[in-house]
Amino acid sequence: MNIELPIQQVLPELKKLFREQDTGVLIAEPGAGKTTVVPLSLLEEPWLNGRKIMMLEPRRLAARSAAARMAAALNENIGQTVGYRVRMDTRVSQATRIEVVTEGVLTRMLQQDQGLEDTAMIIFDEFHERHLHGDLGLALALESRAMLRPDLKVLIMSATLDPDPICTLLGEGTRTIDCPGRTFPVETRYVSKPASAVLEEFTAQTVVKALEQQEGDVLVFLPGAREIHRTERELSKLNLSSHVEVHTLYGSMPIERQDEAVRPAVEGNRKVVLSTSIAESSLTLPGVRVVVDAGLSRASVFSPRTGMSRLVTQPVSKASADQRRGRAGRIAPGVCYRLWSEEVHDGLPEAARPEIASADLAPLALELAAWGVQSPAELQWLDIPPAAAYGQAQALLRQLGGLDDTGRITPFGRRMNALGVHPRLASMLLRAAELGLASYASMLAALLQEPAGLRSSGSAGAGTDLRPRVEALLMASSSGAPQAAAGVADIAAVRRILQESRQLRTALGPAPEDPERPGEDSCGLLLSFAYPDRIGQRREDGRYLLSSGRGVQLSQAESLSRSAYLVAAEADDQGADARILLAAPVGEQLLLDYGADLIEEDVHIAWDRSTRSVRAHRRLRIGAILMKESTIAQPPEDQVLEALLSGIRTEGQDCLPWTKSSRQLADRLRFLHRHLPGWPDLEADHVSAELEDQLSPFLAGMRSASDLKKLSMPDVLLSGLSWEQRQQLDREAPTHIQVPSGSRIPVDYSRPEDPTLAVRLQEMFGQQDTPRIAGGRVPLTLHLLSPAHRPVQVTRDLTNFWRETYFEVKKDLKGRYPKHYWPDNPMEAMATNRAKPRS
Template sequence: MLPPEPDLPIRRVLPRVREALDGHGSAVLVAPPGTGKTTLVPLDLADHGRVLIAEPRRLATRAAARRMASLLGERVGERVGYAVRGERRTGPDTRVEVVTTGLLVRRLQHDPGLDGVDTVILDECHERHLDSDLALAFCVDVRANLRPDLRLLATSATADTARLAELLGPTVTADDALHPVDAVWTPPSKVDPPRGLRVDPRLLDHVAATVRRAFAERDGDILVFLPGAGEIASVGERLRDLPVRTLLGRQDAAEQDAVLRPSAQRRVVLATAVAESSLTVPGVRVVVDAGLARVPRTDHARGLGALVTVPVSKAVAEQRAGRAGREAPGTVYRCWSQAAHDRLPAFPEPEIAAADLTGFALDLAVWGAPGGQGLALPDQPPAGPMTVATETLRALGALDDAGRVTDRGRRIAGVGTHPRLARALLDGAPVVGADRAAEVVALLDRESATEDLVAGWRRVRGDTAYQQGVRRLRADLGTVRAGRGPRLSDDLAAGLLVGLAYPERLAKARGAGASAYLMSGGTAADLTPGSPLSGSDWLAVAAADRPPGRASARIRSAVVIDEATAREAGAALLATQDEVAWSGGDVVARRVERLGAVPLVGRPLSTPSAELVAAALRDGLAKEGLSLLRWEKAAVALRQRLAFARHALGDPWPDVSDAALLENAAGWLGPELARARRRADLARVDVASALRRLLPWQIAGRLEAVAPERVAGPGERRLRVDYTDPEAPVVALKVQEAFGWRDTPTVAEGRVPVLLHLLSPAGRPVAVTRDLASFWRTGYPQVRAELRGRYPKHAWPADPTG
């Protein structure tokens, strides 16, 4: 089937490709963009039998089929055909069929043996989409267990093929690019890096200016790479005087096909990543690259998914530049510096590392390999996100407790959209009607950024691409009897479906007229200022993300609903719990009905669980401190003695600091907390007795020896020890009362001398010492001289130790 033209570089390696497949059955082909690997290789291999070639995008699928058919001088559907979801153009003579990678995965699930197919080509494997990884792993598994005769070729435009070669065998490399492409570095003067979906408008100004420069300096059409539809609209507005066309994945097929046909007029084509590979935009001699890509990121802990804007990798930058050299020598204008280029990552991050893995996990389970066990995946899925995905599928009823797919799971997988959306379609259609269910789910599948989802639904109803999606979903749904749905308003119908898809995002306002909400999953979320949805009591949130540096999520798309709809959509989250908590300075006990984290109805609870009350009291102590207890003198003194013992001797003497006592409240206050019911009960606790529970039995009898309440003084006297400062126990007495006392008394079983505060007859301090013998020798003579005249009636012996 190989036509004589065109003479592309790939022709020189076709014999080696055939040889590798004949000898090994599978192989890897590495070839730069524009060398013909997408078109000439399948036509050449079709002489061996029927070829199925998988492309990562619908646009590339149709374009590749049209290109091959035109090379053969035929119409699509004769020897070359294609199939995308909802559309197939093949015939009895078709030898080469181009399909999307997602559709190949679906076919493998239904027909693992791929009956009638001789060769599978997985094109653009370097892009590392989840469907690409699955298709590769499934095909390797089929070759190993069902069809050893099935030939498998993976193609890539980059040299990062070590893992592919490990899985598939020999690598054939075509080094020659089709035409040279010169690089022009055009960095903007000052631009902030992207944050989330936000791109600095100054960069868009610079891109538009670079397009004008290229339009003046070079011939041919200009292909401009931008991260998303919003940036395409903004740059298009800046270039209104030029012949601008757009190329996006969500455009209808007719609009996309028009861009891919030759034009007599020079054009500026503003495109997203759909134009990076596997297709040729005729007439393009210049590429202007903004250097940004939009990739999925998932906050698995909060169940929030979003697209974020990141710098491209070097490999993607080369892919984009190659678009300028497919038909003739070209030029790429890169809107960044050579130095910044050198700092870019070599390759893009595989989607499996950061994406929502729910659909991926379901495909693995349907295949019979839950978690990917035993499959030759290029990278194993990360454990945390995979666990979240599996739990989500169990909640949807798609997996059983062992991780095996259920009949319901197979029905969900058969819908061909995200499992959450498939669940909403299947469960919502009997309520709202099949047509409206398909319309809302098709809208959700578009990832619309419209904050008021219903307003966006009304605006998009005439869009051709949207209606194609609706028809596909309606066909997947089959015959469904409508229940009460036709009587629901658009808001409630859409809200029910959104809630069925994302029950953890059912959100209740945190106050009347507020724009702040609490979602049933426990995440706080806010509407944008001035949102038309502000003040609504309930929302079903279709899309939300949490921008860097923000504690709460940002609601990007939602529907106004009522509590009854929230209850219906989130029925699995409804629960009634006895809640006992410290609130407003005391224990509050209620029986609360909740929708996940959102409280609905609360009633006083007359007989709360003692365990819950004790936990609430401990929480109260943690919040308000030990002052909730009544600290009588005996308790204060005991705590001070224990603190001294801990300071002087360490373990096992207990730590009685505030932090330690609060942390161990259940231990030393356990019985009292078990009997208490409210704040007032804490004030009646015998704190001294409770503190003694902290003493291990081995040392309880030593407390009096280590930290005695009193020490023996001269004669028969017993002097009280003040342990206020655990570093310096104090005994205060009048100087005359120390007469006859030769040495300083000690505590801590003789280890620590007390600090003597010696007082005048009037009780005023005259000396402080830990060394009484030294004081008598050196300090006392001066004290005696000062006090004899002031207190002549008192005895002041020259030798007070006699």
């Protein structure tokens, strides 16, 4: 029975739109039929003029499925009028007029032919998913339209996209066509999972309930392969009817098993398909009338700070939940079981963050450099790549050799980009080929592209070390028996890795054959070419410091734990020290021999607080890792001097050999700096610039605190003064003041703002005014002492003391010191440094 799809209602309007203009947006709800009907309906349009329609699908499975359904509608085989291009699989011919491609493939095609001369239209399907390569493909297509192909038509299709921003991006006059209505209604039931329930157990129970209560097949959405297989095991415990087939569906599955999962069930049977978000859009699963949605998705989140990505499981957006629900209404009324509450649903984000906002941007930065732009701002984006992440991506590409210092792509970078793998792996492959390790590197790169990383618990694959995995795969390749690596992963995964490895080895072109048995450190060396920022050096406590400065650790003791150096191909990027998931050891000498472009050599001359001396070393570093350090016997004197001065600043003035007289001299100079212009600043609490200048000529040949003891601080201090200043120093800041008794009393300058003179009161008889220094500008603060040298009065106004206070003091002192001289007129009396004046 042919069912008229909702999209057919708007086809005349869509055709009219593209006869009049070159850009448009189609919003059609899930189940409307846009993916397969729209390209076929445009095949006879006059503007095609013998050229192709290219349709971008975000996922490989969706691309192959869409091409198959369109070919079947034409009663043709795939590769005739309708074909597809996905990674590792292409089915097109000279007769192909509709090509369904995945996002990375579109980018490759645009790079090879920026004008896409054989293409009349590009359709971006399910654009709401906002994958990184989808955004990049659109930006490049719009640039191609602006510069080379103003006639290139662009159609954006989605079920949940907000059309206004995309219309603005596509340009003035871009119109939106809405296709409302699902084929059949879908009832939504909220079945909130209790907090104590295990996700997989609760999901399996809900599936059984749905099978009992509803008709048709059941599509179950789970966040990842791990949860899918656990739910599969839970279902096997629940004694399902023999007429219920349970299938799994996720991206890294073999194509044959993916096709089996989306095929209609055997007549009389019902299917349960446990899927990731791969089935969220563009796929039609015949017979599905029930959706069970766990409400979770898994995404890779990149950290520009650490250069690492980590997988996070997060709630879906409302838009994704609607897409999933729509899978149940394709052939008949359906039911969607949501494993969360309505209150939780109200709090979900409207749409998921675009991948460009949180992804590793190194592939995008290399693509843009190959396109000929250095800044994303040169192109048009729905969301421009974040500056921090893009800057980090460019820094990595420079480290890998893909970009020069100006941000332009290098010849090596063009070769990297042509391989079509992540720039890290591309750099590794090219450098491995130069070393005669092309086959080994191809196998390693294919392994590292596996989503699960082959971390299963097989004997050869146990632990973190990558080497046994690669060796098992090489053995399977040479023997032609995938089961030889069955201890590492399932046979289907091994076949997929071997196929990818062969394609990568072919893409590298002619290269020397690998040695019969690569060296023990070959794996680690190759990883260092891909992950120069993840070379790790073992610390004393067994953890590792990466060259990026990030700390990492092995989760348990294993063979790698004894390695002085390793390269972490994968880490979880959580906590203060990330957990290493995949790594291989590498020797220090190999890093020194082959990492010349990574090694920074510097001479480090600095003050060592532990030895209180200047130490001079030559250091070899890879980022934050100190590889080697050697002592320099004759370091440059100017650098030694700067380090010694830095040490003096660090230690403070106490490291200098101050004596009582040199401290008094420094205090006198500070006093003059405070009260007279043009005098050096010798602050007591730090080593001033002026003191450094005066010290420098005296530090030749010195390197330590013990050498500093040889300094003569008076000579240092006086060296900065002219002959006139020395005369002025003695005149304006004398060391002693001669008082009326004839004694020379030292002046205390320890408080430059308030110099003092401590003198016995009897020695000041006959002195009418307070003594002054600094050319009479500054009165001394007099500490007048008793005959026993105890303070009896502090004053800066001696005249007032004699007139007002002396007689009170005299009464007290005369009683305590009756034998001493206490005149009635101190301003006229004779001063004495004895008990009484001489006759």
